[in-house]
Amino acid sequence: MTTATLTRPVPSAIPEQASRGPLAGLNDTFVLARRTVTKMLRNPEQFIDVSLQPVIMTTIFVFIFGGAVAGDTHAYLQFLLPGLIVQTIMFTSMTIGVNLNTDISKGVFDRFRSLPIARSAPLMGAVAGDIVRHLIAITVSLVFGMILGFRVQTDWMHVALAIVMIIVFAVSLCWTSVFVGMLARSSGAVQGLSFLIVFPLTFGSSTYVPASTLPDWLQSWVAINPVTHVIDAMRGLLLGESAMPVGTTLGGELLWVLGSCVVLVGVFFPLAMWAYRRKI
Amino acid sequence: MTLAIEAHGLTKRFGSTQALAGIDLEVEQGTILGVLGPNGAGKTTAVRILATLITPDSGTARVAGYDVVKDPREVRRSIGLTGQYASVDEDLTGVQNLVMIGRLLGLSSRGAKARAAELLAEFDLAEAGSRLAKTYSGGMRRRLDLAASLIGRPSVVYLDEPTTGLDPAKRDDVWNMVRSLVRQGTTVLLTTQYLEEADALANVITVIDHGLVIAHDTPQGLKRQVGGQTLEVRPLSVSDLGAVRGMLAAVGTREPEQPAPDLLSVPVADSSALDYVVRQLADARIPVAELALRLPSLDEVFYSLTGGAASGSAPADSAPILQEV
Ligand SMILES: Nc1ncnc2c1ncn2[C@@H]1O[C@H](COP(=O)(O)OP(=O)(O)OP(=O)(O)O)[C@@H](O)[C@H]1O
Numbered sequence: 181m182t183t184a185t186l187t188r189p190v191p192s193a194i195p196e197q198a199s200r201g202p203l204a205g206l207n208d209t210f211v212l213a214r215r216t217v218t219k220m221l222r223n224p225e226q227f228i229d230v231s232l233q234p235v236i237m238t239t240i241f242v243f244i245f246g247g248a249v250a251g252d253t254h255a256y257l258q259f260l261l262p263g264l265i266v267q268t269i270m271f272t273s274m275t276i277g278v279n280l281n282t283d284i285s286k287g288v289f290d291r292f293r294s295l296p297i298a299r300s301a302p303l304m305g306a307v308a309g310d311i312v313r314h315l316i317a318i319t320v321s322l323v324f325g326m327i328l329g330f331r332v333q334t335d336w337m338h339v340a341l342a343i344v345m346i347i348v349f350a351v352s353l354c355w356t357s358v359f360v361g362m363l364a365r366s367s368g369a370v371q372g373l374s375f376l377i378v379f380p381l382t383f384g385s386s387t388y389v390p391a392s393t394l395p396d397w398l399q400s401w402v403a404i405n406p407v408t409h410v411i412d413a414m415r416g417l418l419l420g421e422s423a424m425p426v427g428t429t430l431g432g433e434l435l436w437v438l439g440s441c442v443v444l445v446g447v448f449f450p451l452a453m454w455a456y457r458r459k460i
Numbered sequence: 461m462t463l464a465i466e467a468h469g470l471t472k473r474f475g476s477t478q479a480l481a482g483i484d485l486e487v488e489q490g491t492i493l494g495v496l497g498p499n500g501a502g503k504t505t506a507v508r509i510l511a512t513l514i515t516p517d518s519g520t521a522r523v524a525g526y527d528v529v530k531d532p533r534e535v536r537r538s539i540g541l542t543g544q545y546a547s548v549d550e551d552l553t554g555v556q557n558l559v560m561i562g563r564l565l566g567l568s569s570r571g572a573k574a575r576a577a578e579l580l581a582e583f584d585l586a587e588a589g590s591r592l593a594k595t596y597s598g599g600m601r602r603r604l605d606l607a608a609s610l611i612g613r614p615s616v617v618y619l620d621e622p623t624t625g626l627d628p629a630k631r632d633d634v635w636n637m638v639r640s641l642v643r644q645g646t647t648v649l650l651t652t653q654y655l656e657e658a659d660a661l662a663n664v665i666t667v668i669d670h671g672l673v674i675a676h677d678t679p680q681g682l683k684r685q686v687g688g689q690t691l692e693v694r695p696l697s698v699s700d701l702g703a704v705r706g707m708l709a710a711v712g713t714r715e716p717e718q719p720a721p722d723l724l725s726v727p728v729a730d731s732s733a734l735d736y737v738v739r740q741l742a743d744a745r746i747p748v749a750e751l752a753l754r755l756p757s758l759d760e761v762f763y764s765l766t767g768g769a770a771s772g773s774a775p776a777d778s779a780p781i782l783q784e785v
């Protein structure tokens with residue numbers, strides 16, 4: 181019996197991969213992002229926390245602390261809302277780790293991994309699909325703030341730039357959550373670990389009070405905390421440069437944010453991919 | 461002959477479990493290999509290696525001409541995988557599941573929809589196509605999973621226990637589907653715990669146990685090796701037992717036995733014995749309650765292949781011969 185191993189590959193029935201050029205990765209991410217969005221829309225309870233959280237936070241802080249911190253609730257709302265939008269976005273960024281952790285234990289990831297697509301495509305798709313979640317959170321926060329009396333002091337171009345910036349930041353921050361989601365054994369553990377990341381980042385920032393009022397040791401953390409720079413940039417974009425801390429410029433803060441995003445993705449995307457390969 | 465799948469000395473260890481202890485697999489292009497083995501034998505591990513989901517600790521494997529470790533992407537373009545556990549997305553509808561896979565395989569939106577509709581019809585899921593997969597029965601999920609693995613018209617298909625959990629009619633559908641795939645030139649590697657299934661479909665059967673190949677033969681050869689089939693007859697009336705015994709003695713390879721008061725059984729060399737006995741019974745006008753040609757059970761196959769010793773299986777008496785490691 182003579183045997184010969186195939187030296188020339190069997191013709192594949194998958195459409196000749198002309199359509200699988202450099203744009204194929206983009207196509208795969210888009211298809212998988214659609215999967216995330218479809219699942220999201222099918223489980224509207226996923227939006228309840230995203231939408232309620234900014235509403236509750238804004239209400240609590242403005243009406244409980246507003247008088248004490250700023251002397252008047254409207255002034256405090258103007259100060260607080262840009263920071264609260266950032267905080268909201270940080271919490272929504274953390275849901276992806278929990279979702280992926282449960283998703284990945286289902287068999288559908290086996291299917292993805294047996295397909296000729298990039299290993300990272302399912303994770304990229306999930307992160308991209310979550311942009312819809314971020315947009316909802318931003319919209320709810322802004323609209324509710326406006327109902328309470330928040331007033332944008334700049335033009336729509338700046339508001340659009342603010343939204344773009346915050347989404348870029350959210351997408352970058354997502355990778356920390358994806359990493360945690362790939363490392364942890366249960367989605368409950370993911371939740372706990374995510375909060376450990378988010379709390380020092382959001383509370384050790386200028387979200388609630390001007391950084392200059394904080395104790396020295398905290399000020400040095402606040403100064404290097406990327407979230408502080410995101411918030412300062414948000415204030416600059418929504419309220420004008422006069423609302424930013426002395427000595428900061430909008431351009432400078434935007435550069436800081438961009439730099440932080442590059443570092444976040446540069447560090448956590450490879451880590452997340454490493455943990456993903458290890459997990460499965 | 462051309463090998464579509466060729467694996468040599470595959471090993472894989474999980475912690476303290478040696479899932480594969482060095483197995484060889486060969487599947488000729490356009491044929492069906494049945495991989496037969498009890499729980500924990502290493503079937504799924506072998507399939508996962510061949511489908512590039514995990515890498516072997518040692519050994520090599522080529523699928524459709526490509527190395528599974530060095531060229532996983534090319535391998536993935538040639539294969540379709542139906543895993544042991546349905547890998548459908550429960551929060552999507554049947555159609556959405558299939559369209560998504562089609563799009564990931566590079567089909568156009570219209571092409572993916574057309575292919576999805578075609579496969580849903582083929583797998584009797586057309587009506588359920590717009591329902592969420594989580595509302596599907598186990599058998600429907602399996603079929604959706606099978607459909608999903610065929611979207612790209614792969615040249616090599618892995619089916620890991622494809623009929624477990626299907627009712628007999630749906631099982632027959634899957635068998636027919638597998639046969640039609642092979643008629644179109646597809647190579648199929650199918651794992652199963654049922655000798656009957658391997659016998660019905662496979663051109664060649666590889667039996668594995670404890671991560672080792674313990675037999676590799678055609679279904680005919682394997683059955684000869686393990687003592688073949690038994691013919692069982694249960695006449696309606698016990699008064700006919702004597703006459704039936706005579707007929708069975710004429711075709712059997714041994715003396716007929718009487719495992720139950722109203723039942724006779726005899727080992728036979730091949731299925732022509734069945735035709736002979738059926739004719740004899742009809743000529744003698746003996747009504748029967750049951751008439752069956754039985755394959756040896758998997759237990760019997762393993763018992764006779766391992767002789768109760770070769771791979772550390774339990775001894776002959778009623779103790780479970782096959783146990784998970
Ligand atoms: N990811 C894993 N981690 C640890 N052990 C594993 C893993 N996968 C498989 N095993 C072990 O390897 C052995 C072979 O498992 P495998 O799933 O390949 O068997 P199988 O032949 O498919 O069995 P079954 O008929 O039950 O599906 C078993 O003992 C199993 O417990």
Ligand SMILES: [Mg+2]
Binds near residue numbers: 503504505544
């Ligand atoms: Mg298995």
